[in-house]
Amino acid sequence: MTEPGSMIVGIIIVTGFFIGTLTHHLRLTSIVGYIAAGILLGPVFHIVELSPYATREITSFTLALVAFIIGGTFTLDFLKEAGKTVWIIILGESFGAFFLVLLGAYILKHDLIIALIFASLAPASAPAGTIAALHDAKAKGPLSKMATAVVGLDDASSIILFVISFAVIKALLGGTTSVSSVILKPLTEIGGAAVLGVVIGTGLAFFTKRKRGREDVFMMSLVSILICATLAQTFGFSLILACMFLGASFVNQAPQGGSLYFERIENFLPPIYILFFTTAGLELKPHLLITMGSLGIVYVICRSFGLIGGAYAGSVIGKADPIIQKYLGFTILSQAGVAVGLASFVATRLSSYGSIGTELGAMAITIITATTVVFEIIGPLGVRYAVTRAGEAGKV
Numbered sequence: 001m002t003e004p005g006s007m008i009v010g011i012i013i014v015t016g017f018f019i020g021t022l023t024h025h026l027r028l029t030s031i032v033g034y035i036a037a038g039i040l041l042g043p044v045f046h047i048v049e050l051s052p053y054a055t056r057e058i059t060s061f062t063l064a065l066v067a068f069i070i071g072g073t074f075t076l077d078f079l080k081e082a083g084k085t086v087w088i089i090i091l092g093e094s095f096g097a098f099f100l101v102l103l104g105a106y107i108l109k110h111d112l113i114i115a116l117i118f119a120s121l122a123p124a125s126a127p128a129g130t131i132a133a134l135h136d137a138k139a140k141g142p143l144s145k146m147a148t149a150v151v152g153l154d155d156a157s158s159i160i161l162f163v164i165s166f167a168v169i170k171a172l173l174g175g176t177t178s179v180s181s182v183i184l185k186p187l188t189e190i191g192g193a194a195v196l197g198v199v200i201g202t203g204l205a206f207f208t209k210r211k212r213g214r215e216d217v218f219m220m221s222l223v224s225i226l227i228c229a230t231l232a233q234t235f236g237f238s239l240i241l242a243c244m245f246l247g248a249s250f251v252n253q254a255p256q257g258g259s260l261y262f263e264r265i266e267n268f269l270p271p272i273y274i275l276f277f278t279t280a281g282l283e284l285k286p287h288l289l290i291t292m293g294s295l296g297i298v299y300v301i302c303r304s305f306g307l308i309g310g311a312y313a314g315s316v317i318g319k320a321d322p323i324i325q326k327y328l329g330f331t332i333l334s335q336a337g338v339a340v341g342l343a344s345f346v347a348t349r350l351s352s353y354g355s356i357g358t359e360l361g362a363m364a365i366t367i368i369t370a371t372t373v374v375f376e377i378i379g380p381l382g383v384r385y386a387v388t389r390a391g392e393a394g395k396v
Contacts, residue, residue: 008048013271015041016278029380030136031129031277038281048282055279060239062276064229065269066128067240068221070152071197071247072262073145075255085318086149089311093150093332094157096310097122097303104302108295113172117346117364118295120165121339122303123158127151127240129334129376132273133383135266141392142321147331147383150311154332155240156190162342163189166349173353193237197245200228204246205253208261221250221261280376292370295363300371304378307332327386334379335372343368 016037023033041048050058102119106112130151134144163185204224208217225243232242251262308329315325347361387393 008050009275011048012037012041012278013274016274020274024136029133029384031132031273031380032377034274034277035281035376038278040281041278042282050279050282055282058275058279060229060233061226062128062272063240064225064243065265065272066131067152067243068225068247069131069262069266069269070127070148071201071244071249072251073148074152074244074248074251076252078145078149085315085320086146086153088318089146089314089320089328090150090154090157092312092314092317093307093310093329094123094154094161096313097306098161100302100306100309101299104298105295108298113169113360114295114363116165116169116172117360118299118367120162120169121342121346121364121368122299122306123154123161124335124339124342125151125154125158125332126334126339126375126379127155128273128276129379130331130383132269132277133334133380134331134387135269135273136380137384137387137393138395139383139387139392140395141323141387141390143323143327143331143390144387144392146320146324146328147386150328151332151334152240152244155238155244159189159238166346170349173350173357189236189238190241192235193232193239193241194245196231196235196237197228197242197247198249200224201246201249202253204250208250208254217261218264221265224250277376292367296367296370299367300374303335303371303375304333323390327390330382330386333375333382335375339368339372 016034019037019040020030020033023036024030098119101122102115105118106115109115130147134147201224204220207220224246228242228246229239231237232239247262311329311332312325314320315328320328343364346364347358350357350361384393
C-alpha cells in the first residue's frame with residue numbers, strides 16, 4: 001500500500017488509537033503507543049507503506065496546525081507577562097544543546113566538522129511532540145504555557161544557529177562563505193515567515209469580524225492555515241514560524257472570537273495526532289538504533305543535558321517561576337521532522353564536496369534518524385514526568 005486512501009487512514013488511526021490507549025493505561029503517554037503502532041504496521045509487519053509525498057503532506061499539515069495553536073497562545077497579555085524571560089530561556093536551551101553536543105562530539109571524534117554538523121542539529125525541537133504530550137496529559141499551568149512558547153519560538157534560534165554553522169562547515173571543507181549565506185538567508189527565512197503569517201492572519205481576523213457563522217470561520221481558519229503552509233514551503237520560509245505568526249496575529253486582532261476557533265481546532269487535533277505519530281512510526285527504522293554507535297549515544301546524552309541544563313540556567317537568569325526552573329528542560333526533549341529535514345539538507349549540500357562530503361551527509365542522516373527514535377519516545381515521557389511533578393497534569 002502506498003497512498004493514504006480511506007482504508008489505510010482507517011487502519012492507521014484505529015491501530016494507533018488502541019495501542020495508544022493501552023500505553024496510556026500503562027502510565028506511558030499515548031504518543032509512545034502511536035509510534036509503536038506505526039513501527040508494527042510498517043517496519044515489522046509491512047502492512048502499511050506510505051509514499052514520500054503522502055508522508056510529507058501529513059507532516060506538513062500537522063505541523064501547520066500545531067504551529068497555529070502555539071501562535072494562539074501568544075496574546076499580548078502573555079507576551080507582556082513573559083517578557084524577556086522566554087527569550088532568555090530559548091537562548092539558554094538552544095546554546096546549551098549546541099555547545100554540549102559540539103564539545104561531546106569533538107572529544108569523541110576529534111573532528112571539528114563532524115562536531116559542528118551535529119551541534120547545528122541539536123537545538124531543533126519537535127513542537128508537535130511537546131504539544132501532543134501536553135494535550136495527552138491534559139496539562140494546564142505556568143509550566144505548560146512556557147513549554148508551549150519555548151518549543152514554538154526556538155525554531156527561529158535553531159534556524160540561525162544551523163545556517164551560521166553550515167556556513168562555517170562549508171568554509172572548513174574548502175567552500176566559500178558570504179554575508180548572504182550567513183546573515184541574509186536566516187533573516188529572509190524568518191522575516192519572510194513573519195510577514196506571511198501576519199498578512200494572512202490579518203486577513204483572517206478581518207473575515208472573522210464580518211462573519212457570525214462559526215462553521216464559516218472554522219473552515220476559513222483551516223483554509224488560511226493550508227494557504228500559509230503552502231506559500232511558506234513554496235518560498236522557502238519556515239512553515240512552523242509562518243503558521244505561528246498567523247495564529248498570533250489572528251488571536252490578537254480578533255481576541256473575542258479567536259479563542260473559540262482555536263478551541264475548535266484543538267478539538268479537531270486528536271485523530272491528526274494519531275495519524276502524524278503513527279506515520280512517524282512507519283518511517284522509523286528500529287535497526288538504526290543498533291547502527292548509530294557511540295556518536296549517536298553521545299549526541300542523545302549531550303543534547304538532553306544541554307537542553308535541560310540550558311533551560312534551567314535561562315530560567316534562573318530570567319527569574320522564572322521555580323517550577324519552570326526545575327522542570328521546563330524535561331518538556332522540550334522531542335526531536336523529529338525538523339532535525340531530519342535539516343540533516344537531509346546537509347547531505348544534499350555536502351554531496352558536492354566529493355566522497356568526504358557524501359560520507360559526512362550519510363553519517364548525519366543515519367545518526368539523526370536513529371536518535372529521532374529515541375527522542376520521539378523519551379520526549380513525551382519527559383513532558384508527562386514534568387507536568388505530573390509540577391502538579392499540572394489533569395487540569396484541563
